[in-house]
Amino acid sequence: MQTETESTTAVTRGSAHLPQVTEARNPGMDLDMDWVMRAQANRSAIERRAATLPGRRSVKKDYQAAWLLKAISMIDLTTLAGDDTPGRVRRLCAKARHPVRADLLEALGLERLTTGAVCVYHDMVPVAVEALDGSGIPVAAVSTGFPAGLSPFHLRLAEIGESVKAGAEEIDIVISRRHVLTGNWQALYEEMQQFRAACGEAHVKAILATGELGSLRNVARASLVCMMAGADFIKTSTGKESVNATLPVSLVMMRAIRDYQDRTGVRVGYKPAGGISKAKDSLTYLMLLKEELGHRWLQPDLFRFGASSLLGDIERQLEHHLTGAYSAAWRHPLA
């Protein structure tokens, strides 16, 4: 959003040439509409489309809906906000237990569907553990000075221990990006090894913060080093960087996982996180996963979406779909 006096040059996009903009402007809808008028776009069509956006169906086929059910079972339902409260976390946990409405579940022919995990900051771990008691849904705690990972090393290790003690079964650690950016792979390996040891029996997901690693080559190398040092999962991002999960980064990380399995026989999980909020995007990720790593990875023990708002869009798409044509395909979500 541009807020000050500025001068932009004409931009060519297809055959449309956007005009120069030189006057002072304020943020807001007026600005967007102003742009539309100048570009001589069809304003009423854009307004109509915008008005129907919340209700539009992007998932229209039974097989897509079946994949969305699969996606739900692999979401780390996340809240990582400074204003998180026990009440918000309890509501999130209730949603993780019952991610779709009971009548929808019945219509889908499913007895039970839950998310893969609930992901919170350390302070909220006890609340989440209590709220999920008996559900079998694990609590994941972000740790090691999330999101920057720049607190003193002994405190980062201690934070892992505290979260495990509080009942977190999964720990999402952030790596020190500077080790990657300076090519200090030994330091990254040793850091990851110590994080792994501090987790004990808990699963450890290594957050690479790929948007801050500078190149895909660095992403591949960091993936490999973290897997060698014992990461159970490698994860793209914290959700707090300006660039989070992307398909190119996912392709690189999935291929690193495949390569690692080919060489060692060890299966490492993959978690794209940050900015994945649309049902349709989740389908794209699952297709990529299936193509690159195969059927075995289509399970919550080897794949998760780290997402705070994806479930809402999936639920909306499923509701729309159910009010449309219903078919027996619903009864056979992917095993």
Ligand SMILES: O=C[C@H](O)COP(=O)(O)O
């Ligand atoms: O790991 C999870 C992310 O922090 C969630 O990011 P999001 O709010 O963009 O979905």
